[in-house]
C-alpha cells in the first residue's frame with residue numbers, strides 16, 4: 001500500500017535523506033529511530049509533501065504522490081495527517097475549534113472565514129475528543145491544557161481528516177513519561193481499532209520496541225535497519241546511533257517502562 005523508493009532530499013551538498021526505500025503492505029505501527037540529524041523529520045515531511053523530494057518516489061495505493069500540486073497535494077495531505085512535537089495548535093482558540101481545523105481542506109474559504117461548521121462536524125469533533133479522554137476540555141483554550149492534553153487535541157485534529165496514515169514527528173519529545181505513555185497508547189489504539197497506518201519518529205528505543213510492529217533505523221540520512229522490535233538488539237541500536245562500546249540504552253529511554261515498574265510495584269501488597 002505504501003511504497004517509498006530511493007527517496008532523497010538534498011540541502012545544498014548535503015543529503016538529509018539519502019536514497020531511503022521501504023514498503024508497507026498493510027497498516028502497521030512503524031517507529032523511525034536515529035540520533036538527532038539522522039533525517040527522520042525530513043523523511044516524514046517529504047512523505048506528507050510538506051517538503052519536496054529531490055529524487056525518488058512515494059506511492060500510496062498505486063498513486064504516485066511524489067509530485068502532486070495544488071488541490072491534489074492537499075487531498076493527499078488529508079489522507080496523510082501529520083502531528084508534531086510542538087502540537088502546532090492555535091493557542092488562544094478553544095479546543096473544539098482547533099479540532100475542527102482538521103476539516104479545513106474540505107471547507108470553502110467563506111465558511112472558514114466565518115468559522116461556520118456543520119453540526120455533524122462539531123459532534124464528530126466532540127466524539128473524537130471523548131475517545132481520547134479529553135471531551136471535558138472541549139470549551140477551554142488550547143493554551144490552558146497540559147502538554148499531553150494538547151498533543152491529544154492535535155491527534156483529534158488529525159483524526160478529523162479521517163486519514164489513512166498518521167505521521168507523528170517526535171510526538172512525545174516534549175512530554176513527561178506519564179503523558180508520553182498516554183499519547184503513545186492513543187496512537188497505538190488508533191492503529192489497532194481503526195486500522196490506520198501510524199509512522200512515528202521516536203528518539204527513544206524503549207518506546208519504539210514497546211509500541212511498534214516494525215522499526216526503521218536511520219543514520220546519516222540512510223536507512224540502516226528495518227526489522228522487528230525483537231531484532232533491534234543493543235548491538236544493532238549502537239550501530240544506528242553511531243555510538244561506542246559505552247552506549248547505554250538508558251540514555252535513550254523515556255522511562256515509560258520505569259513508570260510501569262513503579263505502578264506495578266505499588267500494586268504488590270506489602
Ligand SMILES: Nc1ncnc2c1ncn2[C@@H]1O[C@H](COP(=O)(O)OP(=O)(O)OP(=O)(O)O)[C@@H](O)[C@H]1O
Pocket residue numbers: 011015016034035036037038039040041042043
Ligand atoms: N531546511 C533545511 N535546510 C538545510 N538543512 C536542513 C534543513 N532541514 C534539515 N536539514 C539538515 O538535514 C539533516 C537531517 O535533519 P532532520 O531534521 O531530518 O533530522 P532528524 O533525524 O529529524 O533530527 P531531530 O531528531 O533533531 O529532529 C540535518 O543535518 C539537518 O541539519
